[in-house]
Amino acid sequence: MLALRGEGRHELARALLRSPKAGPFRAPLDSMPRLAQLVIDDELLDQVLVLDRPESRQLEIHLHASDALLSVLRQHLEIDTLQLSPAESLLCQALDGAQVELALEQLAQPWSAFLAGLAGSSPEQRSREIAAARERSRAAMAMAQPARLVLCGAQNAGKSTLMNRLLASPRSLTGAFAGLTRDPVRDQTCLSGYPYLLVDTAGEGPAQTEIDRRAQGLGRRELAEGDIRLLLVDGSCQPSREDRALAIPPCLLLRSKGDLIAAHWPEDFSAHLEISARDQSASELRVLIGASLLQLRSLPPAGPVGGPAALSREELTELAEE
Ligand SMILES: Nc1nc2c(ncn2[C@@H]2O[C@H](COP(=O)(O)OP(=O)(O)OP(=O)(O)O)[C@@H](O)[C@H]2O)c(=O)[nH]1
Ligand SMILES: [Mg+2]
Structure with missing residues (x-):
């Protein structure tokens, strides 16, 4: 306006x-x-x-x-650009009720007032409060700033099918033709109240053309820039050397196509979840994967964090300077 x-x-x-x-x-x-x-x-x-x-x-x-x-x-025109605080931005951009509750909690107890209040505390109380604020900020930042969750794995492992299920929308092309996904496909969603930027990438496997090689290169770049890997391995085939090479932490390892006859699965490569995009609904998959990600990231259930917290890198830096 x-x-x-x-x-x-x-x-x-x-x-x-x-x-x-x-x-x-x-x-x-x-x-x-x-x-x-x-x-x-x-x-x-x-x-x-x-x-x-x-x-x-x-x-x-x-x-x-x-x-x-x-x-x-x-x-x-001379326009005053509205400067929103991180809590106000979170309120405007929230995709989930838990983010709204966190934003309202933080608007009621501004970060700047918390930092100013530290000045009057004793050194012991101050370091206790800073440690507690740091812990709250870890969860709050994860609720305010989307983590890049990069889907990876062999061609045909079911990455794009899962991406579409998690978004509840047919964003990515799917099909039995190996190497269907080329350019990375990105979209945002919230899983268990935490925001993620999902990135679907080209599968690993034989590259028939220069275009396929380029697509796989783009996928590897996304992996290098991502925060967490969502590695899919087709449960009806044994994991390959390439699959193992992709399992770099933090990584959630999913055995996909659980509705098919399972291949022998090695004990030293344990999967966090077995899923089937054919048998499980989008909401079931969203809940299962959201909960596994919380566990992997050691995050509490989403929502208010119980006190003032940083919601951006800048606010966190202000705490480090205290
Ligand atoms: N039986 C079964 N088939 C599945 C499942 N998930 C995906 N598929 C099928 O597997 C094929 C490949 O799925 P995609 O999601 O396109 O695979 P992808 O990993 O994105 O493949 P690329 O883009 O080529 O790397 C499609 O025919 C899907 O319908 C599943 O859980 N069970
Ligand atoms: Mg694909």
């Missing part, structure tokens, strides 16, 4: 607006929402809703705020 404030707001609004049919904007500027076109330098930027609020001497232009549009507006 773009807010024009003060007595000159109507004049400025009329300079920026056209009627919905591109003629001069003649409709009264009042508390009735009106459709209009936002035009700057004869360029149509957006279809907007206009609403005046005389009590606060503010005229609101509700727009579809893309980055490109905001950058044009910034060039032409």
Whole structure:
């Protein structure tokens, strides 16, 4: 929303607006929402809703705020960019109720007030409070900042099928053709209340063409940049040397295709879970994998953390400086 404030707001609004049919904007500027076109330098930027609020001497232009549009507006108008605190950002971007509860808890006891309060504590109390805040912050940061969870494994292991189940949406192409996924596919979701950026990658295996080789290279780069691996090994085949090489911690090892006849599974390569995308529902898989990830990461159940906590790297650095 773009807010024009003060007595000159109507004049400025009329300079920026056209009627919905591109003629001069003649409709009264009042508390009735009106459709209009936002035009700057004869360029149509957006279809907007206009609403005046005389009590606060503010005229609101509700727009579809893309980055490109905001950058044009910034060039032409003096815009105060709203600075959100990490707790406010979390509240705006939350995908899960647990994130909302954490954001509300943190808004009620701001981090800056907690840091200021440390100044009056005795050295022992201070180090106890800092240690407790560090522990709370570990969980809070994991709830506020998505971890990159990279799906990896051999071609046809069922990575893309699982990705789609976890997102409850057909985001990634799936099929019996080995090497179907090429460019990495990314999307966000919350599992057990913690946010993840899921990344589906090209499977390991014979690369028939230069395009396949490039795709596998891109997948390896995602693995190098990822936080956690979700390694799928087809349970109807024995794990290969390549599968073992991919199991670099932190890694959740899944035996996939549990509905098929199981191959002999070596004892020294134990899987965290056996799954079947054919027999298990999306919600069942989300719950199982979410809970296993919590265990792997030693994280508590998602939600409020019981006191002030850092929600961003910057806030955590402020604690280190105390
Ligand atoms: N029986 C059975 N088949 C499955 C299961 N999960 C996936 N499949 C099938 O296995 C084939 C490969 O699945 P994908 O999800 O495309 O495999 P992928 O690991 O993404 O393969 P690439 O992109 O080639 O690396 C498809 O025909 C799926 O339907 C499962 O749990 N059980
Ligand atoms: Mg795939």
